[in-house]
Amino acid sequence: xxxxxxxxxxxxxxxxxxxxxxxxxxxxxxxxxxxxxxxxxxxxxxxxxxxxxxxxxxxxxxxxxxxxxxxxxxxxxxxxxxxxxxxxxxxxxxxxxxxxxxxxxxxxxxxxxxxxxxxxxxxxxxxxxxxxxxxxxxxxxxxxxxxxxxxxxxxxxxxxxxxxxxxxxxxxxxxxxxxxxxxxxxxxxxxxxxxxxxxxxxxxxxxxxxxxxxxxxxxxxxxxxxxxxxxxxxxxxxxxxxxxxxxxxxxxxxxxxxxxxxxxxxxxxxxxxxxxxxxxxxxxxxxxxxxxxxxxxxxxxxxxxxxxxxxxxxxxxxxxxxxxxxxxxxxxxxxxxxxxxxxxxxxxxxxxxxxxxxx
Amino acid sequence: xxxxxxxxxxxxxxxxxxxxxxxxxxxxxxxxxxxxxxxxxxxxxxxxxxxxxxxxxxxxxxxxxxxxxxxxxxxxxxxxxxxxxxxxxxxxxxxxxxxxxxxxxxxxxxxxxxxxxxxxxxxxxxxxxxxxxxxxxxxxxxxxxxxxxxxxxxxxxxxxxxxxxxxxxxxxxxxxxxxxxxxxxxxxxxxxxxxxxxxxxxxxxxxxxxxxxxxxxxxxxxxxxxxxxxxxxxxxxxxxxxxxxxxxxxxxxxxxxxxxxxxxxxxxxxxxxxxxxxxxxxxxxxxxxxxxxxxxxxxxxxxxxxxxxxxxxxxxxxxxxxxxxxxxxxxxxxxxxxxxxxxxxxxxxxxxxxxxxxxxxxxxxxxxxxxxxxxxxxxxxxxxxxxxxxxxxxxxxxxxxxxxxxxxxxxxxxxxxxxxxxxxxxxxxxxxxxxxxxxxxxxxxxxxxxxxxxxxxxxxxxxxxxxxxxxxxxxxxxxxx
Ligand SMILES: Nc1ncnc2c1ncn2[C@@H]1O[C@H](COP(=O)(O)OP(=O)(O)OP(=O)(O)O)[C@@H](O)[C@H]1O
Ligand SMILES: Nc1ncnc2c1ncn2[C@@H]1O[C@H](COP(=O)(O)OP(=O)(O)OP(=O)(O)O)[C@@H](O)[C@H]1O
Ligand SMILES: [Mg+2]
Ligand SMILES: [Mg+2]
Numbered sequence: 001x002x003x004x005x006x007x008x009x010x011x012x013x014x015x016x017x018x019x020x021x022x023x024x025x026x027x028x029x030x031x032x033x034x035x036x037x038x039x040x041x042x043x044x045x046x047x048x049x050x051x052x053x054x055x056x057x058x059x060x061x062x063x064x065x066x067x068x069x070x071x072x073x074x075x076x077x078x079x080x081x082x083x084x085x086x087x088x089x090x091x092x093x094x095x096x097x098x099x100x101x102x103x104x105x106x107x108x109x110x111x112x113x114x115x116x117x118x119x120x121x122x123x124x125x126x127x128x129x130x131x132x133x134x135x136x137x138x139x140x141x142x143x144x145x146x147x148x149x150x151x152x153x154x155x156x157x158x159x160x161x162x163x164x165x166x167x168x169x170x171x172x173x174x175x176x177x178x179x180x181x182x183x184x185x186x187x188x189x190x191x192x193x194x195x196x197x198x199x200x201x202x203x204x205x206x207x208x209x210x211x212x213x214x215x216x217x218x219x220x221x222x223x224x225x226x227x228x229x230x231x232x233x234x235x236x237x238x239x240x241x242x243x244x245x246x247x248x249x250x251x252x253x254x255x256x257x258x259x260x261x262x263x264x265x266x267x268x269x270x271x272x273x274x275x276x277x278x279x280x281x282x283x284x285x286x287x288x289x290x291x292x293x294x295x296x297x298x299x300x301x302x303x304x305x306x307x308x309x310x311x312x313x314x315x316x317x318x319x320x321x322x323x324x325x326x327x328x329x330x331x332x333x334x335x336x337x338x339x340x341x342x343x344x345x346x347x348x349x350x351x352x353x354x355x356x357x358x359x
Numbered sequence: 360x361x362x363x364x365x366x367x368x369x370x371x372x373x374x375x376x377x378x379x380x381x382x383x384x385x386x387x388x389x390x391x392x393x394x395x396x397x398x399x400x401x402x403x404x405x406x407x408x409x410x411x412x413x414x415x416x417x418x419x420x421x422x423x424x425x426x427x428x429x430x431x432x433x434x435x436x437x438x439x440x441x442x443x444x445x446x447x448x449x450x451x452x453x454x455x456x457x458x459x460x461x462x463x464x465x466x467x468x469x470x471x472x473x474x475x476x477x478x479x480x481x482x483x484x485x486x487x488x489x490x491x492x493x494x495x496x497x498x499x500x501x502x503x504x505x506x507x508x509x510x511x512x513x514x515x516x517x518x519x520x521x522x523x524x525x526x527x528x529x530x531x532x533x534x535x536x537x538x539x540x541x542x543x544x545x546x547x548x549x550x551x552x553x554x555x556x557x558x559x560x561x562x563x564x565x566x567x568x569x570x571x572x573x574x575x576x577x578x579x580x581x582x583x584x585x586x587x588x589x590x591x592x593x594x595x596x597x598x599x600x601x602x603x604x605x606x607x608x609x610x611x612x613x614x615x616x617x618x619x620x621x622x623x624x625x626x627x628x629x630x631x632x633x634x635x636x637x638x639x640x641x642x643x644x645x646x647x648x649x650x651x652x653x654x655x656x657x658x659x660x661x662x663x664x665x666x667x668x669x670x671x672x673x674x675x676x677x678x679x680x681x682x683x684x685x686x687x688x689x690x691x692x693x694x695x696x697x698x699x700x701x702x703x704x705x706x707x708x709x710x711x712x713x714x715x716x717x718x719x720x721x722x723x724x725x726x727x728x729x730x731x732x733x734x735x736x737x738x739x740x741x742x743x744x745x746x747x748x749x750x751x752x753x754x755x756x757x758x759x760x761x762x763x764x765x766x767x768x769x770x771x772x773x774x775x776x777x778x779x780x781x782x783x784x785x786x787x788x789x790x791x792x793x794x795x796x797x798x799x800x801x802x803x804x805x806x807x808x809x810x811x812x813x814x815x816x817x818x819x820x821x822x823x824x825x826x827x828x829x830x831x832x833x834x835x836x837x838x839x840x
Binding site: 014015052053054055056073074075086087088089090091092096097100101103104123124125127128131132133134137139140143164165167168169171172173176177196197200201220221224237238282 | 416417418436437439440529531556557559560561562564565568571572573575576577579580581583584586593594597792797798799800801812813814815816817820823824825826827828829830831832833835836837839
């Protein structure tokens with residue numbers, strides 16, 4: 001068990017004019033499940049590989065527990081990459097498929113067997129131990145692969161897009177299982193994905209990266225409820241947060257044909273008159289009062305009790321598609337106009353110039 | 360192109376499929392591939408399109424498909440991986456690495472119900488590749504084993520020199536071909552590969568660690584299946600691979616220091632590298648300020664020292680050790696014909712028409728699938744050597760060829776595409792559960808595997824809806840806090 005710390009860790013690839021990872025500072029707690037997320041090229045894989053020992057650290061350092069591992073060879077770091085390769089050997093039992101690498105390391109037979117059994121119990125594979133892998137389902141194969149890493153009993157698990165080759169169903173199934181398993185095992189885990197839904201459903205905390213820089217690290221709900229800047233606001237959430245251009249005016253912020261009352265101490269933090277209002281789809285509601293923003297509905301998607309309305313707002317540029325999630329028994333139809341109400345307390349305000357949150 | 364109409368797929372007036380049709384990404388398209396049943400999952404393809412050749416185990420559905428006289432490897436795999444692997448295999452071949460040749464990626468597939476299917480990556484079947492699952496089997500000679508291990512080590516070092524981190528080195532992902540008395544190894548699965556400018560020591564050691572674990576597992580699996588000679592021990596096999604890799608890497612890249620009285624060591628280093636089959640394109644030579652110490656370090660080395668030379672002289676495309684053998688024969692020819700002063704390429708042409716080609720054209724066509732031409736020539740030379748020893752005079756090439764065909768080649772199995780679906784072990788035959796997929800194991804492996812098992816995880820997963828993959832469930836997040 002161990003903590004992981006990045007201290008100003010920087011990686012500049014040979015010939016590159018900017019850092020792939022730029023002064024990363026990140027503290028990962030003992031037993032924590034930390035997800036690194038961001039769009040392609042943001043530096044998340046490079047960050048993970050610096051921890052694994054696959055990429056050089058040009059400046060700064062990487063620590064596991066109280067040991068500086070910056071210069072250590074990968075095999076001396078006691079970390080395990082999970083899922084890189086999970087070929088199952090047809091002539092070996094499930095137990096041997098899980099434990100063979102321990103044999104290579106010279107771990108005694110009794111010890112091997114007990115570690116395999118323990119892992120199998122955790123993974124619900126106990127009854128399958130003596131079988132050959134032939135009849136295993138896709139999910140069971142995934143678990144045998146996890147078992148391989150678990151029996152090694154490393155200080156840290158590293159996973160880089162482990163689910164990207166799976167179909168959607170197996171992806172949902174496996175992500176739930178990995179998260180549950182990690183909680184039970186309590187082994188510090190660093191997990192890389194480009195998929196924010198995966199990040200938000202799995203991580204204890206999520207670190208959002210962009211252009212080699214850490215944008216925000218927090219618990220999923222905190223990221224969702226108070227994104228630190230426009231990038232995080234737009235990246236986290238699906239459907240994404242609506243980001244609408246607005247202006248600071250007397251008494252609040254003007255959006256389309258409506259003035260939202262926003263406290264003065266918020267608007268005073270803006271560097272200019274231009275701000276961006278962030279509204280989550282579920283923070284719209286069909287206006288009960290006959291007042292609000294007019295939306296022309298382009299499409300409706302019903303999901304259970306809720307409907308997603310897609311359309312444009314009067315007074316807001318038309319290329320700005322807006323999504324609202326509303327609860328109603330009689331959803332509007334295409335082409336219809338509806339009045340939307342926004343609770344000012346649930347609006348996120350960002351400075352347009354600095355892109356930082358000011359609310 | 361006419362495709363089987365799907366139940367839900369719209370048809371236009373002429374009965375053509377108007378729904379999505381497969382797309383081919385290909386540099387050298389083979390039109391015969393187009394009409395194949397792409398709307399069917401690969402695992403369910405009618406056997407008329409398939410050949411059951413031995414192959415390594417795989418996670419994806421892999422089949423050999425046959426169009427005319429050409430055989431292709433086909434792998435069903437998610438799109439980004441298929442394209443990544445297709446491009447990497449291209450790059451590797453451009454860089455002259457022994458690897459399978461990518462042919463196409465077929466994407467945009469949908470089944471009869473309009474459900475999308477994963478793309479298929481198509482590679483040209485590597486002829487004369489030997490299935491590793493029988494290479495280490497009981498009765499194998501010790502030096503054969505060492506040569507197989509060396510072939511793997513050379514492949515891995517060559518890839519690392521190019522900046523290629525494989526990420527999934529395993530016996531299944533390597534194909535072996537005969538190369539004179541040794542073997543040449545080919546890369547077959549580039550899915551996890553990454554091409555960098557240069558690898559860090561960390562990346563190389565990570566790749567080597569993956570190789571150790573995977574190959575140890577492969578050997579344990581062969582052992583469990585009765586396919587490994589009893590004298591072989593998985594652990595010492597992988598340790599040999601590791602230590603030979605380090606030796607080779609040091610020779611290829613290591614810094615060597617010596618005093619100014621030992622300048623011949625520069626020449627010896629180059630010769631040693633040549634003997635290993637590498638050319639030195641750049642050698643860094645430095646002298647200490649007092650001029651007493653010299654240090655040398657190869658900066659750029661290229662594999663294929665002999666095969667490139669043979670190719671340049673004769674146009675023959677062979678493995679490295681085959682080339683070495685043929686070049687030796689060429690030198691002997693030159694001496695025997697007293698052509699020392701003639702232009703090298705003129706002599707080479709003469710050798711080709713007077714020695715090589717007559718041997719190859721004397722091979723009955725029905726036996727040509729047993730060995731590739733360069734290997735046949737090498738084996739004929741061996742045969743002639745024994746014949747000459749026996750008869751105590753140099754046997755003519757034509758006569759040796761006839762004897763070789765009669766005594767040796769006739770008795771050999773076909774290796775261009777060996778078709779053994781039965782694997783012979785300990786005198787008994789084991790039948791594969793599925794002749795098209797060795798990953799499932801043998802029929803008799805299944806004993807004791809009947810009956811249902813209790814798997815709580817599988818039960819818990821039953822209600823899962825794939826749609827959840829895309830949507831962030833905020834309410835669940837709030838409940839979690
Ligand atoms: N080996 C390399 N050599 C040079 N540049 C690289 C190398 N690997 C990555 N980069 C660059 O470094 C930056 C960060 O890459 P990295 O792979 O860490 O990002 P990522 O967020 O994991 O992206 P992806 O999801 O596409 O893998 C990118 O600009 C990428 O092009
Ligand atoms: N072009 C080819 N020529 C000869 N054999 C081939 C070719 N393509 C594939 N094979 C055989 O098919 C096997 C499986 O192919 P491949 O390794 O690409 O599948 P995979 O599912 O990616 O495997 P893995 O589980 O290692 O990821 C290989 O081990 C090899 O024996
Ligand atoms: Mg493979
Ligand atoms: Mg593969």
